[in-house]
Amino acid sequence: MILRIRIGGLGGHGILLAGRVLGTAAIYAGYDAIMTVAYSPEQRGGWSKADLVISDSEIDYPYIDEADILIVTTQEMFEREFKSLVNNGYLIYESSLVKPSQTSLNVRSIGIPAISLAEKTVKRRIAMNMVLVGGVTALSKIIDPKHVEEAIRSTVRKGTEEMNVKAMYAGYDYVRQLLY
Amino acid sequence: MKSFHPRLLKPGRYFMQGNIATAEAALIAGCRFYAGYPITPSNEIAEWMSRRLPEVGGVFIQMEDEIGSIVAVLGASAAGVKAMTATSGPGFSLMMESVGLASMMEIPAVIVNVMRAGPSTGIPTLVGQGDIMQAKWGSHGDYEIIAYLPSSVQEVFDMTIKAFNMAEKYRVLTIVLSDQVIGHMIGKLVVPDYEEIEIIDRELPDVPPEKLVYPFDNSRLIPPMPIAGAGYRVNYDSLTHDERGYPSVDRDVSFRLVSRLVRKIRENEKAIAEWEEYYTDDADILLVAYGCTARSAKEVVKKLRRENIRIGLFRPKTAWPFPWWRMNELSKRVSKIVVAEINMGQMLHLVREYSARDVEIVHVPYAPGYMPPPSYIENIVRGVYGA
Amino acid sequence: MSSSDRFRLREFAVTSLTKYYEGLEQVIRTDRMPHIFCPGCGLGIILKGLAEAILKSGIPINRHVGVSGIGCTGRLPGYLRIDAYHVTHGRAVAFAVGLKLANPELEVTVVGGDGDIVTIGGNHFIHAARRNHDINVIIVNNFIYGMTGGQYGATTPTGSYTTTSPYGHVEYPFNIPLLAYASGATFIARWTPIHYAQMVDAFLQMFEHKGFAVVEIIAPCVLYGERNRFPSYTDMVKYFRDRCVIDHEADLRKIGISLDPKEPLVIGNFYKVRRKTYEELYKELIERVSKEGAKE
Incomplete structure (x- = not known):
């Protein structure tokens, strides 16, 4: 089993943190995981991208050319990275920030109103990334949300654990309802 | 039984960046002094050490350049504190002079070189493996060093601890030749129970200060190391020195000293190489x-x-x-x-x-x-x- | 000179030096005599003065550590019966920084020449001064690279003749006290070996001072002298005696050294201010972190 997840967005969207939480959850679940990160050349205000590979066997080459799941929080990253999605891959996007301008029969798209869900559940727009993490968790089915919760608690800033966990479950429930 | 500071990274499973795993490993190994100069792609190590060292009672200093960084590291180690620096590319080149100094004075220290693309400034943000030869031959004269080649986050962690151990055991400079991919990769790290981690400290003289006559005794491959302030009042010299530590231009003194400096590694290569x-x-x-x-x-x-x-x-x-x-x-x-x-x-x-x-x-x-x-x-x- | 002549000369040097350092055997490695300093060099006197100051300092000898780089002056700490580190050229101050930070109980004294400390080691010097490390730096300024045969350095006065300025030196020299002041040193003095008592006193003040202490010793060098109108050993000493003006309040901007015979050579204990050292500030930082917890 190998799962390749690409997360792209704006610096400040918590892209790296989302990747770290998912990777940590994968490690807790007994998988191997590797994440590589890329940024636009500018130090502030540019795009950022995290590529996460999760596998039940040892991962050798850490980079990915294509993704099984693409998560985007900006239109720019959608346009840039859509082509990297494999056939039968999943596109997850923040539905107030991204309007998919192209699509493909072989791609399943899921728009999540992550910002409004975050605002509704924890009153913090910034928890949008955790809503998306929850969405991916529901979609991937290989990681138990318990592991994600544990990963959040060990990864996020002290005092923000509950908020982030709540936001994650909001995203998890949202996608589960869509799927089933 | 070694005591481990309560604020060290706890045993457990982590998803951690290679450079940060390097820093955490150094702290577990007992490193309590870091001197460095900002250079990509090694910066996370310095940043992490600046945050973590004061927590465990250690000292971080950002020096004026890489030359000063490695020299301050050697000074701290001479005073008995395990010390390290991290650098890359041009910074590693600047440290070459002191690779020889560490070898000549037999001061244990660790350099982590997060290799990037060269030559010269090259591509600071991207990977290279061009320092393999420099690590061994970059300083003038004959000497030996130990250099590790980590391939994963786990390995950069394990090898950083080992680098400190080997440095202390052989009174030698040890280099971790990490690279930008390993340093920036976030991957799986398992920190074992502390009891399972071997920590080696340098051998100190076991005779009272007034009795120690030959601090650079050639009858032993690795003489015990008197540290500054311990009362042995030793002269450590970057010049070729005799067994008392006094400078000498004598043929036999030169031969005995330099051959011991290389023999202590060469005669143990089968125990060190992996x-x-x-x-x-x-x-x-x-x-x-x-x-x-x-x-x-x-x-x-x-x-x-x-x-x-x-x-x-x-x-x-x-x-x-x-x-x-x-x-x-x-x-x-x-x-x-x-x-x-x-x-x-x-x-x-x-x-x-x-x-x-x-x-x-x-x-x-x-x-x-x-x-x-x-x-x-x-x-x-x-x-x-x-x- | 026959080999027996050479042997007799060596014996004479050992006897006279042993006698010169009599009473200081506790801190001077008399077993290493004769030292390598030329007849007429100021370093022997500075060695004696420093040894005397170490004994008088009240700080246990075992806590004194000497650090030096390369050059004639770099050899000085090796003749002291203390822990001494004779490191690479220019790096003594950086090494001292490491020693002091690792063990703040040590009384760390760097002894180096003008070439070692303010030329090749200039960057380490200014930054260590800026951070106000609690270390002592004795700079023996003899205007020249002696050990390598007499080349010019960063303190060689304009117009001097050296082996690399055969037509006269065209550069401007550093004014060490001003450089030290501008860099942030918190104790600054300048003496010559013929002002022996004041020199020893300056060393004692330097040991007592908490912070980056710089003592410049203007010293005679026969290699410099023989090319620059001080042909005999005593000429430079006479020059110091005749030209030195003690002025503790001197304006540091005006005490650069020139070869103009009308210019005085200003010496004194110029500057002293108490400012928290790097070591004190870092200790406070550690205490703060252990009380308030680490940064997230």
Whole structure:
């Protein structure tokens, strides 16, 4: 089993943190995981991208050319990275920030109103990334949300654990309802 | 029983960046002094140390340059504190002078070189493996160092602890030749229970200060190390020195000192050198790769083995000492050797030097800045193999 | 000179030096005599003065550590019976920084020449001064690279003749006290070996001072002298005696050294201010972190 997840967005969207939480959850679940990160050349205000590979066997080459799941929080990253999605891959996007301008029969798209869900559940727009993490968790089915919760608690800033966990479950429930 | 500071990274499973794992490993190894100068792609190590060292009662200082950084590290170690610096590319070049100083004064220290693309400023943000030879031969004169080649986050953690241990055990400078891919990669790290982690401290003189006559006693490969302020009142000299530490231009003094400095490593090379072998038992074609490149090489071996191609991987985990005896044995059993590295041919020289004469050696250089993908190595191997 | 002449000369040097350092055997490695300093050099006197100051300092000898780089002056700490580190050229201050930070109980004294400390080691010097490390730096300024045969350095006065300025030196020299002041040193003095008592006193003040202390000793060097109108050993000493003006309140901007015979050579204990040292500030930082917890 190998799962390749690409997360792209704006610096400040918590892209790296989302990747770290998912990777940590994968490690807790007994998988191997590797994440590589890329940024636009500018130090502030540019795009950022995290590529996460999760596998039940040892991962050798850490980079990915294509993704099984693409998560985007900006239109720019959608346009840039859509082509990297494999056939039968999943596109997850923040539905107030991204309007998919192209699509493909072989791609399943899921728009999540992550910002409004975050605002509704924890009153913090910034928890949008955790809503998306929850969405991916529901979609991937290989990681138990318990592991994600544990990963959040060990990864996020002290005092923000509950908020982030709540936001994650909001995203998890949202996608589960869509799927089933 | 060693005591471990309560604020060290706890045993457990982590998803951690290579550079941060390096810093945490250093703290567990007992490092309590860090001096460095900002340079990409090693910065996370300094940043993490600046945050973490005060927590465990250690000292962080950002020096005026890399020369000052490594020299301050040696000063701290001379005072009995385990010390390190981290750098890359041009910073490593600036430290070369003091590689010799550490060797001559036999002061333990650790340099982590997160290798990037060169020469010169090169591509600061991207990977390289061009410092293999420099690590051993970069300073003038004859000396020995130890250099590790981590291939994963776990390994950079384990090897950083080991680097401190070896530095202390042999009173030698130890270099962790990490690279940008390993340093910036976020991966799995398992921190074992502390009791399972071996920590070695330098041997101190066991005689009272007034009795210690020969602090650089040549009758022992590794004389115990008097530290500053302990009362031994020793003269440590970067000049060739006799057993008392006094400068000397005598032929025999020079020969005895410098030969001991190299013998203490060469006579222990089999205990120090490490490597990994993967499917080498029946291999007819041998891939040699290290650091991040070995990750691609391993994937190639896995793939070709599924096609019943008799390929194996030899991955040196220490560049210095190089496991040359094993290289030699393996070279006699295979018909072809393929050496893949992110440079124009560095470990290639070692492979050539120690391989059997009739074996065919093919070099796979790769663009400084980029890790060769498995497909690239695979194509070359297929060409060599004729499959 | 026959070998027996050489032997007799060596014996004479050992006897006279042993006598010169009599009473200081506790801190001077008399077993290493004769030292390598030329007849007429100021370093022997500075060695004696420093040894005397170490004994008088009240700080246990075992806590004194000497650090030096390369050059004639770099050899000085090796003749002291203390922990001494004779490191590479220019790096003494950086090494001292490491020693002091690792063990703040040590009384760390760097002894180096003008070439070692303010030329090749200039960057380490200014930054260590800026951070106000609690270390002492004795700069023996003899205007020249002695050990390598007499080349010019960063303190060689304009117009001097050296082996690399055969037509006269065209550069401007550093004014060490001003450089130290501008860099942030918190104790600054300048003396010559013929002002022996004041020199020893300056060393004692330097040991007592908490912070980056710089004592410049203008010292005679026969290699410099023989090319620059001080042909005999005593000429430079006479020059110091005749030209030195003690002025503790001197304007540091006006005490650069020139070869103009009308210009005075200003010496004195110029500057002293108490400012928290790097070591004190870092100790406070550690206490703060252990009380308030680490940064997230």
